[in-house]
Amino acid sequence: MNWLLSGDLPRSRILAFLLIGILACLVLAPFVFPGTRSLNVAAKVAVFILLVASYDLLLGYTGIVSFAHTMFFGIGGYGIGIAAARLGPTWSSLALGIFLSLLASLALAFAIGLLSLRVRAIFFAMITLAVASFFQILASQLSELTGGEDGLNIRLPALLQRSRLATYYAVVLVSFVLFLLLLRIVNSPFGRVLLSIRENEFRAEALGYRTVVYRTLANCLGALMATAAGALYALWLRYTGPDATLSFSIMIDLLLMVVIGGMGTMYGAAVGATLFVVAQNYLQDLMKLASDSASGVPLLPNLLHPDRWLLWLGVLFIVCVYYFPSGIVGRLRR
Amino acid sequence: MDELLALSGVNTHIGQYHILQGVDFSVKKNSLTMLLGRNGAGKTTCLRTIMGLWRASAGKIHFQGKEITRTATPDLARLGIAYVPENMGIFAGLTVKENMVLAARGGALDERRLEWIFGLFPAMKKFWGSAAGNLSGGQKQMLAVSRAIAQPRELLLVDEPTKGLAPAIIAAMIEAFRELKRDATLLVVEQNFHFARSLGDAVAVMDSGRIVHAGAMAELAADEALQQRLLGLSLAAHQ
Numbered sequence: 001m002n003w004l005l006s007g008d009l010p011r012s013r014i015l016a017f018l019l020i021g022i023l024a025c026l027v028l029a030p031f032v033f034p035g036t037r038s039l040n041v042a043a044k045v046a047v048f049i050l051l052v053a054s055y056d057l058l059l060g061y062t063g064i065v066s067f068a069h070t071m072f073f074g075i076g077g078y079g080i081g082i083a084a085a086r087l088g089p090t091w092s093s094l095a096l097g098i099f100l101s102l103l104a105s106l107a108l109a110f111a112i113g114l115l116s117l118r119v120r121a122i123f124f125a126m127i128t129l130a131v132a133s134f135f136q137i138l139a140s141q142l143s144e145l146t147g148g149e150d151g152l153n154i155r156l157p158a159l160l161q162r163s164r165l166a167t168y169y170a171v172v173l174v175s176f177v178l179f180l181l182l183l184r185i186v187n188s189p190f191g192r193v194l195l196s197i198r199e200n201e202f203r204a205e206a207l208g209y210r211t212v213v214y215r216t217l218a219n220c221l222g223a224l225m226a227t228a229a230g231a232l233y234a235l236w237l238r239y240t241g242p243d244a245t246l247s248f249s250i251m252i253d254l255l256l257m258v259v260i261g262g263m264g265t266m267y268g269a270a271v272g273a274t275l276f277v278v279a280q281n282y283l284q285d286l287m288k289l290a291s292d293s294a295s296g297v298p299l300l301p302n303l304l305h306p307d308r309w310l311l312w313l314g315v316l317f318i319v320c321v322y323y324f325p326s327g328i329v330g331r332l333r334r
Numbered sequence: 335m336d337e338l339l340a341l342s343g344v345n346t347h348i349g350q351y352h353i354l355q356g357v358d359f360s361v362k363k364n365s366l367t368m369l370l371g372r373n374g375a376g377k378t379t380c381l382r383t384i385m386g387l388w389r390a391s392a393g394k395i396h397f398q399g400k401e402i403t404r405t406a407t408p409d410l411a412r413l414g415i416a417y418v419p420e421n422m423g424i425f426a427g428l429t430v431k432e433n434m435v436l437a438a439r440g441g442a443l444d445e446r447r448l449e450w451i452f453g454l455f456p457a458m459k460k461f462w463g464s465a466a467g468n469l470s471g472g473q474k475q476m477l478a479v480s481r482a483i484a485q486p487r488e489l490l491l492v493d494e495p496t497k498g499l500a501p502a503i504i505a506a507m508i509e510a511f512r513e514l515k516r517d518a519t520l521l522v523v524e525q526n527f528h529f530a531r532s533l534g535d536a537v538a539v540m541d542s543g544r545i546v547h548a549g550a551m552a553e554l555a556a557d558e559a560l561q562q563r564l565l566g567l568s569l570a571a572h573q
Contacts, residue, residue: 039435101527144337184340189435189436189440192428192432192435192436193436195425195427195428196425196428198427199425199426199427199428200423200425202407203419203421203423205406205408205411205418205438206385206387206407206411206417206419207385207411207436207437208408208411208412208439209408209436209439210406210408264427
C-alpha cells in the first residue's frame, strides 16, 4: 500500500475512510446506485478527480495560477471527437485522436510555459486567460471541424458503444491509474523541487534549480493529464462541445474544488471533486426533501426551495473556505 | 593565498535606489571574510548581487578567475557557491530531510558528510523527519547552514547567521563555523561583532554602498578607534 501511494499515506483516519469510501462508491456504483443519472455523476467524479489533481499539480504544488486548464481538457475531448467523426469509430482512430491531442497540448503548454513563466504570476494568469479565450472562440468558429456551438456527437468502437459498463470501468480505471501516477510525481524528488519553488523561488534557484525549467515541466505534465481527463470525459459522454469542456464556469469549479479539498494535496483533489460534483447534482433533490418536510413552517420552505440551490451551494462553499482555510484534507491532516 | 572571489566597481540599483556604489573587495581562498557595516550599508545587497539575485548594473565579479557578473543564479550554485539567506531561509513546508536532499540536486547525500553535519548540529539528526517549519529559530538557522554545506562547496555566502538567536545558540554557531572554516571559504555578513571577531580572518567594512575598510580582522579587533570610526561601536562596550 505504501508503495502504491508513493509513501504519501492519508495520515488521518477520517481521511483514509473518506478515500476508501470514494473508491468503493466509484467501483461499485453501477451495482449500488443503478440508473443513468447516478452513473453519470460517478463517471464525472472519476474524471474530475483526475482533472482537479492535475490542476493541483500547478496551483497547489508549484504555485502557478493558470486559467488555461479547461483548454487542455477541451483539447482532449475534441481530439477524440474529431478523430471519431473524421476517421470512423475504430480503436485506431481513437488512439490517433488521443495521441495527437496529447501532442498538441504538450506543444501548447511548452510554448506558454517557456514564453510566459518567466514573468510574474499575475501576467502568466492573464496570458493563459487570453489563450484559453482564444481557443474557446476558435472551437466555436471552426464549426466545420468542431461542430461549432453544437459540438460533436461521438460514435465509439463497438465494444464501448454497446456497453456503458465497459466504458464506465475504463474511465474509472484510467483515472485511478493516472491519479496514482500524479501522486508518484508529487512525492518524487521532482515534486519536492516544485514545492520548494512554490515556497520561495529565489531559494530554489540559489540551490541550483532552474525554476523556469521545472515550472515549464509542471505546466506540461498538468496539461497532459488534463488532456487525458478530457478524452475520458468525451468517451463517457459520447459528446464534446464548448459547454461540456471549455466553458469558463468549469474553470471556476476547478478552482473551487482545489481550494475546498485542500491545495497541495492530491487527496484534496479527490475529496474536493467528489464533494463538489455530488453537491452540484444532488443538492437540489436534498433541498426538495427538506422543503417538503418543512412545509408547515413559515418562510423555511421558501428558503429551501430547490430553485435556490445555487444560493445554498454558495453558502456551503463560503462556510467551507471559512472553516477550512487549508481545505478539508489540510484540516484533517493537522 | 589565491583570490577566490573578487568584486571590482560593482554597482547595483534596486528600482530607483542606487544601493551598491562601486564595491571593491576580494575573498581569499580558505579564509573567512566578514562583511560588516551599519544597517542599510548594502551588505545583503552585496551578497545577493554576487549570487545573481540582483543584477549588477556596472562593475565585474570574478569567481575562480572567471567572470560571473551575468551568470544565472542556478549556474552559480552549480559552480560551487552556496547561499544562506538571512531570516532562516529554509523551506518550511518540507521536512529537515527533504530540505537537505534538495541541496544534493538529485544526487544522494554523502553519509560521511551527513555524519559530520550531525556532529556540528546534533539537532538536525534529532529532527530529521520533522517539518522544518516546526523547528525553533536557532534550529532553522542550523538547517539553513547544514543545507548549504550538504555537499562540498567552494564558497559559502552567509547572511547574518546569528540574527535573532539566543547567546547559547550563538556560541554553538561559533563552534560550528570554526569547524566549517577548515575546508571552505566563507563570506559572512554579520552584525554581531563578537561573532565576527571570533571567527574572521579578514574583514571588509561597508558604508553607504561602498567598502570603506578592508584588512585583517585581528587588526580591526585591536584598534578601538578604527572600530569607533567605521562601525560606531567599541569592542569594549560589547563585552
